[in-house]
Amino acid sequence: MWSYLKILSLLIFVVSISITTKISAQTNTFEISGRVLSKDNQQPIESATIYIKKASDSSLITYSISDQKGNFKIYGDAIKDELILYISCIGFKTFEYPIKISNQKTDLKTIELDISSQMLDEVSISSTAPVIIKNDTIEYNVASFNPKRNDVVEDLLKKLPGVNVNPKGQVIINGKLVDKILIDGKPFFASDPTITTKNINIDMIDKIQVLNTKTKVEEFVGDEGSSDTKTINLSFKAEKKQSLFGRIKSGAGTQNNYELASMINMFNKGRKLSLVNSSNNINSPNFSFNDNSEQEALNPNSTIKGLLKSQNYGLNYSEQFQTNLDVYSSYFYNKSHLDNTNSIDQLNFIPDNSFTSKSQSRLTNRLDNHISNTNIDYKINQTILANVTIDFSHSKTDFNKSSFENSIDSNGILINELESSELSNSSLKNFNARIELTKRIGRKGAFANISISKAIKRTDSKQFENSLLQFIDNEEESISRDQFISEDLNEGPLRISNQIRIPIRDKRFLFDLSLVYINDKTTNKRLTFEKDELTSEFSILNETLSTNFRYDNHLFSSGFNIRLKYNKWRLNFGGSYLLRNLDNTDSFRPNLSISQQLNSYEFKTDFNYRLNSQQSINLNYGLRNIPPNLNQLRPFQDVSDQLNIITGIPSLNPTNNHRLYIGYSSFNFQKRRSFFMHLTANFIQDKIIPQVQISDDLVQETSFTNVNGNYNISLSLSHLKTFNISSRSSLKINFSNYFQIRRVINYFNTEKYSSQIRSLTPGLNVELKSEDLLDLSVNYNFTASNTNYSINNFENIAFNIHALNIGFNTYLPKPFEWKNSLEYVFNPSIEGFQNNFWRWNSTILYPVMKDRGTIFLHLFDIFDQNIDVNRIISQNFRRDIQNRTLRRYAMLGFSWKF
Numbered sequence: 001m002w003s004y005l006k007i008l009s010l011l012i013f014v015v016s017i018s019i020t021t022k023i024s025a026q027t028n029t030f031e032i033s034g035r036v037l038s039k040d041n042q043q044p045i046e047s048a049t050i051y052i053k054k055a056s057d058s059s060l061i062t063y064s065i066s067d068q069k070g071n072f073k074i075y076g077d078a079i080k081d082e083l084i085l086y087i088s089c090i091g092f093k094t095f096e097y098p099i100k101i102s103n104q105k106t107d108l109k110t111i112e113l114d115i116s117s118q119m120l121d122e123v124s125i126s127s128t129a130p131v132i133i134k135n136d137t138i139e140y141n142v143a144s145f146n147p148k149r150n151d152v153v154e155d156l157l158k159k160l161p162g163v164n165v166n167p168k169g170q171v172i173i174n175g176k177l178v179d180k181i182l183i184d185g186k187p188f189f190a191s192d193p194t195i196t197t198k199n200i201n202i203d204m205i206d207k208i209q210v211l212n213t214k215t216k217v218e219e220f221v222g223d224e225g226s227s228d229t230k231t232i233n234l235s236f237k238a239e240k241k242q243s244l245f246g247r248i249k250s251g252a253g254t255q256n257n258y259e260l261a262s263m264i265n266m267f268n269k270g271r272k273l274s275l276v277n278s279s280n281n282i283n284s285p286n287f288s289f290n291d292n293s294e295q296e297a298l299n300p301n302s303t304i305k306g307l308l309k310s311q312n313y314g315l316n317y318s319e320q321f322q323t324n325l326d327v328y329s330s331y332f333y334n335k336s337h338l339d340n341t342n343s344i345d346q347l348n349f350i351p352d353n354s355f356t357s358k359s360q361s362r363l364t365n366r367l368d369n370h371i372s373n374t375n376i377d378y379k380i381n382q383t384i385l386a387n388v389t390i391d392f393s394h395s396k397t398d399f400n401k402s403s404f405e406n407s408i409d410s411n412g413i414l415i416n417e418l419e420s421s422e423l424s425n426s427s428l429k430n431f432n433a434r435i436e437l438t439k440r441i442g443r444k445g446a447f448a449n450i451s452i453s454k455a456i457k458r459t460d461s462k463q464f465e466n467s468l469l470q471f472i473d474n475e476e477e478s479i480s481r482d483q484f485i486s487e488d489l490n491e492g493p494l495r496i497s498n499q500i501r502i503p504i505r506d507k508r509f510l511f512d513l514s515l516v517y518i519n520d521k522t523t524n525k526r527l528t529f530e531k532d533e534l535t536s537e538f539s540i541l542n543e544t545l546s547t548n549f550r551y552d553n554h555l556f557s558s559g560f561n562i563r564l565k566y567n568k569w570r571l572n573f574g575g576s577y578l579l580r581n582l583d584n585t586d587s588f589r590p591n592l593s594i595s596q597q598l599n600s601y602e603f604k605t606d607f608n609y610r611l612n613s614q615q616s617i618n619l620n621y622g623l624r625n626i627p628p629n630l631n632q633l634r635p636f637q638d639v640s641d642q643l644n645i646i647t648g649i650p651s652l653n654p655t656n657n658h659r660l661y662i663g664y665s666s667f668n669f670q671k672r673r674s675f676f677m678h679l680t681a682n683f684i685q686d687k688i689i690p691q692v693q694i695s696d697d698l699v700q701e702t703s704f705t706n707v708n709g710n711y712n713i714s715l716s717l718s719h720l721k722t723f724n725i726s727s728r729s730s731l732k733i734n735f736s737n738y739f740q741i742r743r744v745i746n747y748f749n750t751e752k753y754s755s756q757i758r759s760l761t762p763g764l765n766v767e768l769k770s771e772d773l774l775d776l777s778v779n780y781n782f783t784a785s786n787t788n789y790s791i792n793n794f795e796n797i798a799f800n801i802h803a804l805n806i807g808f809n810t811y812l813p814k815p816f817e818w819k820n821s822l823e824y825v826f827n828p829s830i831e832g833f834q835n836n837f838w839r840w841n842s843t844i845l846y847p848v849m850k851d852r853g854t855i856f857l858h859l860f861d862i863f864d865q866n867i868d869v870n871r872i873i874s875q876n877f878r879r880d881i882q883n884r885t886l887r888r889y890a891m892l893g894f895s896w897k898f
Contacts, residue, residue, distance in 0.1 A: 030101050034108035036070040036087055040115050044070030046613050047133035048089035048113070051144075055082040055098065060144045062724055063130045065669035068612045073670055076724060088129040092116050131669070133613075136224070138210045146728070146771055147202040149851045153234065154197040156208070159769070161722060162667050162674050164734070169194040173210055173230050175665050175676035175718065180213055180231040184241070186272065186318040187328050187375070195276065195314075196234070199247070199263055201897060204240045209233040216377065217438050220385045221447045221501075242268050251858070251893025257282050259893070270320035281309040282860070283886050285336065305868065305883040306340025306363075326377040331370075338365040339884070345832045346879040349794050350694050350748045354410050361403035369395040383440040391432040399424045407698045415698045417470045418643060426461035444503040445510060451497045459489040469642045471697045479642055483545070484529045484538035493520035512561040512574070520553040522630070545640060548587040551630045555580045559602075572606040580627060584634060592635050594650045600625040618663040628652040632688055632704045644700045653706050656685040672722035677715070684710040691747040692876070707745040709754065714740040728771040737762045744875040751791070755875040759785040775809040787873050797878055799829030799871055817845040830871055833882045837865040853896045864888040
């Protein structure tokens with residue numbers, strides 16, 4: 001089976017390459033080549049943009065980028081119109097050359113560009129080139145990519161070369177995740193970037209810039225920033241920077257389903273104010289104007305389990321006062337109600353036997369949540385920056401759950417039954433404040449930075465619990481509980497850090513020193529009261545189930561970092577020494593108080609080598625030290641879970657995680673082709689694992705121990721190729737493959753064993769786009785997993801999942817749009833639940849009011865087969881879960897943009 005999967009994975013990869021090669025040969029009907037040099041010094045110009053437009057209407061035909069030697073090749077379909085070839089590059093005058101395609105291949109030889117007298121930023125702003133590359137920044141001209149009337153930012157991002165948007169809405173550019181999205185350099189609802197990508201119409205945007213993510217300090221001191229993640233900056237059109245605009249959407253459907261959403265933006269020069277609102281009962285927790293109504297419920301990895309009704313309100317404000325003060329603030333309010341029923345079928349592995357646990361549960365959860373973020377940047381002068389960040393959140397939760405669970409041994413004999421109900425309400429307040437001062441010293445990159453932050457987190461909860469645990473063969477040991485639990489948890493870490501940078505040789509050789517002090521205090525008072533049968537009040541304190549402790553984690557760290565940079569390569573090497581003291585005081589059990597000193601080292605090395613403008617290699621190694629948490633250290637016996645009694649071990653060692661990463665990326669603008677490879681290996685020393693003893697009544701007693709031999713190795717590959725079939729049609733083929741192998745050491749009933757888990761996930765995505773005609777996408781993913789155990793009486797487990805998604809959008813007959821999503825999921829390994837389903841969603845849109853309004857009809861789950869079934873494999877159990885899902889409905893609605 002495993003060999004077959006390897007062959008299948010290789011076959012898909014080979015087929016994808018052969019298809020792209022064949023199509024490339026058929027569709028490239030003309031080729032224009034040449035070489036770009038600087039007229040001033042005759043040096044080759046790298047990353048110049050070569051593009052062709054129609055002379056009649058200036059519409060873009062195709063474009064390319066010159067390589068490090070100044071060479072370029074540009075391809076396209078032959079047309080009879082008169083064309084103009086442009087060559088544009090930052091710092092040079094744009095070259096124009098009228099052409100008419102007469103030969104299949106044309107060599108323009110050498111083209112020399114004159115140096116421009118304009119400022120670099122002025123050149124960037126005024127350029128009409130579809131793509132401009134300036135160092136590590138890529139800028140896309142929105143108008144060059146023919147956006148449709150209702151396209152939002154996410155729709156255009158999917159068209160850009162080297163850009164992928166996954167089902168969760170995360171944007172990945174040249175293999176790197178986008179973690180920030182800005183509007184004119186300022187945050188916009190920073191806590192949820194999808195509000196920007198899914199709701200801002202692309203007709204508001206002039207240019208999209210992609211750059212390395214930078215911290216406030218890195219921006220201020222002119223550092224390069226992190227190469228691990230990317231930031232997108234959306235540059236608004238000049239006329240939109242002082243305007244009132246927004247969008248309103250409403251819909252009503254069968255099964256009493258509904259959705260409402262609105263966004264109002266008031267932009268005035270440096271001031272931006274935005275208000276958002278949404279309300280629905282169709283499992284869409286985030287704010288969205290997605291006309292296709294692709295809800296979070298459609299994501300198989302969704303955290304929503306059940307039916308969700310939610311309301312969201314948000315405010316975003318940013319303003320620049322002159323040039324020395326920037327203020328940003330956002331506020332969100334969310335109110336939701338979750339209703340779910342689930343069934344769990346779990347097979348538990350133990351060395352001398354195995355048993356099955358089956359459970360049914362029903363739960364409701366009501367949530368009120370407030371979140372606010374404020375950031376203030378104040379330039380005291382040209383060399384000193386002060387940054388203040390204040391975050392606050394407050395959530396209230398009402399939770400109600402009832403469940404029934406039983407355990408059956410390998411012979412089918414019922415061993416125990418647990419019936420329980422829980423009613424609780426809790427309040428969580430979280431406050432974080434940080435002030436940071438950065439002082440630039442001289443002009444060679446030296447600076448000093450100090451940061452002080454304080455967090456205050458408080459949780460108050462009240463819980464009523466009623467349960468009956470029955471042992472079938474020994475009714476005398478059955479346990480009945482009717483309890484009230486009050487818990488007060490307070491956490492308040494204080495963090496003080498200082499960094500000094502000393503340039504040894506300009507910005508090529510930098511030396512950093514850092515000091516960090518953390519004082520993290522936690523107090524937890526959990527009181528459990530039994531019911532007094534005489535008064536029917538919960539007044540009898542159960543000290544066995546109660547705790548009252550204080551936990552102190554003091555950490556002092558001193559470290560260094562060396563940065564070397566020379567032409568094509570960059571090296572960072574750093575380390576730190578950690579002095580950590582852990583103290584726990586238990587008021588109820590003074591004899592269980594502990595105090596430990598844990599000293600350790602941490603290292604990190606990062607090496608990046610740029611082979612050329614299109615290829616780079618990244619190598620890094622990191623050693624991270626992870627101390628045991630409080631529950632693992634305290635020798636207190638926690639019997640709150642009647643079927644799993646937990647006792648901590650004070651003598652545990654901290655865990656050392658050795659991480660090795662190798663990355664290779666290649667992106668060819670000329671051929672619209674990219675390839676990414678990421679290899680990650682984690683080798684874990686002194687990993688803390690549970691050590692479980694199981695009684696004849698199938699009650700688990702869990703302690704902890706340190707083991708060696710755990711590792712996790714993963715390899716991901718991605719190959720993407722885009723073909724311009726014609727000036728208005730394109731084909732994108734993306735092959736991806738993810739392989740992972742893990743080894744996990746475990747203990748059961750004093751017997752040590754290991755499990756090795758191997759998984760393989762090849763995928764193929766094909767997208768065909770024809771402007772104003774159709775969009776077709778076919779995405780197939782196959783997941784195979786194989787778990788082998790070192791114990792002979794453990795049965796090895798293999799399972800696979802097939803997932804097919806077909807998207808079809810057509811724009812005929814005009815002006816209608818018809819959007820469809822057809823998904824098929826098949827999990828043949830699952831036996832107790834339905835293991836396959838088809839899900840078809842369809843939306844018809846009709847524009848009105850000169851394209852400002854849209855009437856839509858949405859049909860969800862037309863086949864009425866939507867299910868949520870998942871399988872989880874671990875080192876000691878196999879779990880199948882089925883949750884309640886949103887089922888078929890129809891919705892008619894209207895949206896209007898202004």
